Amino acid sequence: MRVDIVSLFPGISQSVLAESIIGRAQKRFIVNIRHINLREYAADTRLTVDDCPFGGGAGMLLKPDVIFKCLEDLKDTGSYAALMCPQGRPFNQEIAYKLSKTEHIILFCGHYEGIDERARQVLFDDELSLGDFVLTNGVIAAAVMADAVIRLLPGVLGKDESSVDESFGREPLLEYPHFTRPDSFSAMAVPDTLLSGDHGDVERWRKEQRLIRTAARRPDILRQYMETR
Numbered sequence: 001m002r003v004d005i006v007s008l009f010p011g012i013s014q015s016v017l018a019e020s021i022i023g024r025a026q027k028r029f030i031v032n033i034r035h036i037n038l039r040e041y042a043a044d045t046r047l048t049v050d051d052c053p054f055g056g057g058a059g060m061l062l063k064p065d066v067i068f069k070c071l072e073d074l075k076d077t078g079s080y081a082a083l084m085c086p087q088g089r090p091f092n093q094e095i096a097y098k099l100s101k102t103e104h105i106i107l108f109c110g111h112y113e114g115i116d117e118r119a120r121q122v123l124f125d126d127e128l129s130l131g132d133f134v135l136t137n138g139v140i141a142a143a144v145m146a147d148a149v150i151r152l153l154p155g156v157l158g159k160d161e162s163s164v165d166e167s168f169g170r171e172p173l174l175e176y177p178h179f180t181r182p183d184s185f186s187a188m189a190v191p192d193t194l195l196s197g198d199h200g201d202v203e204r205w206r207k208e209q210r211l212i213r214t215a216a217r218r219p220d221i222l223r224q225y226m227e228t229r
Helices: 010-017 020-027 064-074 093-099 117-123 138-150 199-217 219-227
Strands: 002-007 032-037 080-090 104-109 126-129
Touching (some): 002 064, 002 138, 010 020, 010 032, 010 138, 020 138, 064 104, 104 138, 126 138, 199 219
């Protein structure tokens, strides 16, 4: 897979995604992440990428000519281009799974007051948001989304099944509680079921705990889950 992250501050995503599991995935050539500075596509010597909005108002907008030049250069047949935008649809695990099947992803990071509407209407396959809040720039969101997608690629995690039973995995329920040694700590004991050696009981306990935790923390997810049963 190739992931292109286009921003004005490529150092942010580069530093975050160079570490840990995603960093190792790059060294093993499972994924090729390119951190592209939008200013490379500016036409003037000052590397201008933004200008004042027509009609007035606070802030600056990224210019359409620069964005068009950038996306037209990066796109290939089958490329998926998404705009990081607070107005976009909320990013979730289902979207991450779909994107993990895509060969080439372009994550374009908005800055300042956003981008010229003409570029928004023509160039992007999707608009994605981390949630109902505003960040200083889209590169932080892009790094998060890239991490969520790349960890689903075969061979990235130590065991591929690690991504199956976690929160929002194969079943849209929150993950069950985990325990490790010692089995008793500060008067708190590990549930007997997990120490029993009975794999059937363990699986039933875990399923029950997923339902209990989801009901307590995300009843909206539980309702959707029950409707599909």
